[in-house]
Amino acid sequence: MEMRNLVKEKIEEKGYAIGAFVASSSSMNVEILGVNGFDFAMIDFEHAQTSLETAVDMIRAAELYGVAPYARVYNPEDGPMMGRMLDVGIHGLMVPMINTAEEAEFVIQNTKMPPIGIRGKGIGRGPLWGAYENYNNGEVDEKSMVIVQCETPEAVENIEEIVQVPGIDCVYIGRLDLAHAMGVEDPSTSPELEANIQRVLRACKDAGVIPGIFTAGPEDATNRIEQGFQFVTVLNDLAFFRQATKQRIDAVRQAVEGDEYLVTDAVFLK
Numbered sequence: 001m002e003m004r005n006l007v008k009e010k011i012e013e014k015g016y017a018i019g020a021f022v023a024s025s026s027s028m029n030v031e032i033l034g035v036n037g038f039d040f041a042m043i044d045f046e047h048a049q050t051s052l053e054t055a056v057d058m059i060r061a062a063e064l065y066g067v068a069p070y071a072r073v074y075n076p077e078d079g080p081m082m083g084r085m086l087d088v089g090i091h092g093l094m095v096p097m098i099n100t101a102e103e104a105e106f107v108i109q110n111t112k113m114p115p116i117g118i119r120g121k122g123i124g125r126g127p128l129w130g131a132y133e134n135y136n137n138g139e140v141d142e143k144s145m146v147i148v149q150c151e152t153p154e155a156v157e158n159i160e161e162i163v164q165v166p167g168i169d170c171v172y173i174g175r176l177d178l179a180h181a182m183g184v185e186d187p188s189t190s191p192e193l194e195a196n197i198q199r200v201l202r203a204c205k206d207a208g209v210i211p212g213i214f215t216a217g218p219e220d221a222t223n224r225i226e227q228g229f230q231f232v233t234v235l236n237d238l239a240f241f242r243q244a245t246k247q248r249i250d251a252v253r254q255a256v257e258g259d260e261y262l263v264t265d266a267v268f269l270k
Helices: 006-014 027-035 052-064 079-087 101-111 139-143 153-157 175-182 191-207 218-227 237-260
Strands: 017-022 040-044 068-072 092-095 145-150 170-173 210-214 231-236
Touching (some): 006 017, 017 027, 017 237, 027 040, 040 052, 052 068, 052 079, 068 145, 079 092, 079 101, 101 145, 145 153, 153 175, 153 191, 175 191, 175 210, 191 210, 218 231, 231 237
Parallel strands (some): 017 231, 040 068, 145 170, 210 231
């Protein structure tokens, strides 16, 4: 059996891949993404309560529908943790807060096997207990994705060096964190932020690295894909659920109560 890189296959086919962050730790939500035709599910360990045991069920749910199971790690300095996530069947890792080429090289060292890196060989779920016959002979290094996040002005300043690190497949712009680090209040209207985004995009294109970005909605995602971004997230499942349920309850109450209904958040949030 041969391991596949589903995202790269999709990019070769369509020019882009669309995915979502799954912060709910829900394998059913991953299944729903698969039913709806998403290309990848980014299991979130950085801003969620997800455990590795729970992630295995989420990985299985993704695999049922041909969705690439990826994970965002919570500590860019914990190399063994990155290897362990790959060991249980994650097909790609997103590593936050990578600001220098040296930090990117550390990621490669811990996600690739010798002679590239130091990750040890295994016979567990990652290689499907040996069913991926060449997993430990270079296949996983070729077919798994390594994604580093660009989230600070320092990372932007060093982006031309970061994209030259062998083994980096994708640079993903964490637009909200980058805006925050720049002191930008409204990411949608900042020319300085947009200039940095375009600099990262150019650096990726020049180096043959996949450019990725967080988007805030359908129009934003379409615009970024047309600009040349190829690895695009379009939602976070919990944020999306909160927004959708709020819109639904407000629509019903306003229809019933008319002008007497005041749109408010829950009492405990006040």
